[in-house]
Amino acid sequence: MSTLLNGKIILVTGASRGIGAAAAQLFAAEGATVVLTARNEDNLKRITAEIGDAASYLVADLAEVSEIDRVVASVVERHGRLDGAFNNAAAGEPPANVGETPEAVFDHVTGLNFKAVYFAVAAQVRAMQATGGGAIVNCSSIGSLVANPFLPAYGAAKRAVNSLTASAAVEYAAEGIRVNAVAPGMVLTEMVADWDKATPGIIDGYAATNPMGRPARPEEIAEAAAWLLSDRSSYVTGVVLPVTGGSAI
Numbered sequence: 156m157s158t159l160l161n162g163k164i165i166l167v168t169g170a171s172r173g174i175g176a177a178a179a180q181l182f183a184a185e186g187a188t189v190v191l192t193a194r195n196e197d198n199l200k201r202i203t204a205e206i207g208d209a210a211s212y213l214v215a216d217l218a219e220v221s222e223i224d225r226v227v228a229s230v231v232e233r234h235g236r237l238d239g240a241f242n243n244a245a246a247g248e249p250p251a252n253v254g255e256t257p258e259a260v261f262d263h264v265t266g267l268n269f270k271a272v273y274f275a276v277a278a279q280v281r282a283m284q285a286t287g288g289g290a291i292v293n294c295s296s297i298g299s300l301v302a303n304p305f306l307p308a309y310g311a312a313k314r315a316v317n318s319l320t321a322s323a324a325v326e327y328a329a330e331g332i333r334v335n336a337v338a339p340g341m342v343l344t345e346m347v348a349d350w351d352k353a354t355p356g357i358i359d360g361y362a363a364t365n366p367m368g369r370p371a372r373p374e375e376i377a378e379a380a381a382w383l384l385s386d387r388s389s390y391v392t393g394v395v396l397p398v399t400g401g402s403a404i
């Protein structure tokens with residue numbers, strides 16, 4: 156019986172599908188009690204039922220800072236503390252160059268993919284300070300580390316998440332709070348299916364250049380996040396860990 160996350164109370168955002176759903180399932184299998192959040196209640200209900208007693212959910216639109224605060228407070232109310240958080244919820248961006256990005260798309264993508272993560276980390280740190288520490292993993296993207304000509308607002312928001320991760324890691328290390336990020340390459344989820352619909356062949360093109368010859372499965376990103384949330388990574392903080400099958404993009 157694996158005990159990577161035994162006894163930990165972990166919040167997973169964007170847990171209604173894709174990487175977040177896989178993460179919630181894995182963390183529970185590794186001994187954690189998980190709280191899933193996203194907007195789609197039907198999906199959250201189904202996934203928590205599949206996980207069983209170790210899971211519960213909260214419906215929230217994380218684009219609202221007040222909702223982020225409510226979610227973190229509800230986890231503490233429900234379980235007495237927060238040991239870990241996987242800030243995974245994000246929105247994709249319809250492919251467009253910088254000069255073509257509508258302001259509404261920019262606001263939506265940066266609002267959810269950066270501002271919401273910023274205030275989630277803030278609320279989570281406050282909760283963890285009250286109980287002596289914890290671990291936070293933000294979901295970045297390999298696209299944050301390179302030029303991102305077709306998804307520029309998305310790439311900029313993810314690079315901002317990396318900066319937040321580094322700053323919070325240094326700021327709270329002495330209080331026993333570690334803050335890291337995972338930076339996936341392409342992962343087969345709805346987000347990428349939508350991108351492939353807008354830009355046909357993007358998945359095959361990625362597979363053709365990836366050293367492992369394929370995109371990731373959501374569980375493979377979840378595994379990296381699980382380790383970073385566990386005590387087995389106790390001296391690791393402030394890193395942005397590429398999970399890309401060896402690809403630099």
Ligand SMILES: NC(=O)c1ccc[n+]([C@@H]2O[C@H](COP(=O)([O-])OP(=O)(O)OC[C@H]3O[C@@H](n4cnc5c(N)ncnc54)[C@H](OP(=O)(O)O)[C@@H]3O)[C@@H](O)[C@H]2O)c1
Pocket residue numbers: 168169170171172173174175192193194195196198215216217218242243244245246247267294295296297338339340341342343344345346347
């Ligand atoms: N797939 C990839 O190739 C890839 C590559 C690099 C990084 N990533 C990152 O990995 C993470 C997960 O991506 P994914 O591919 O699993 O995406 P996905 O399938 O599109 O899932 C996104 C999740 O975020 C939730 N979400 C979206 N808007 C929300 C909102 N306003 N409030 C609360 N929850 C919201 C969605 O649930 P609801 O719709 O139910 O709210 C869903 O659970 C993201 O941070 C993404 O940027 C993905």
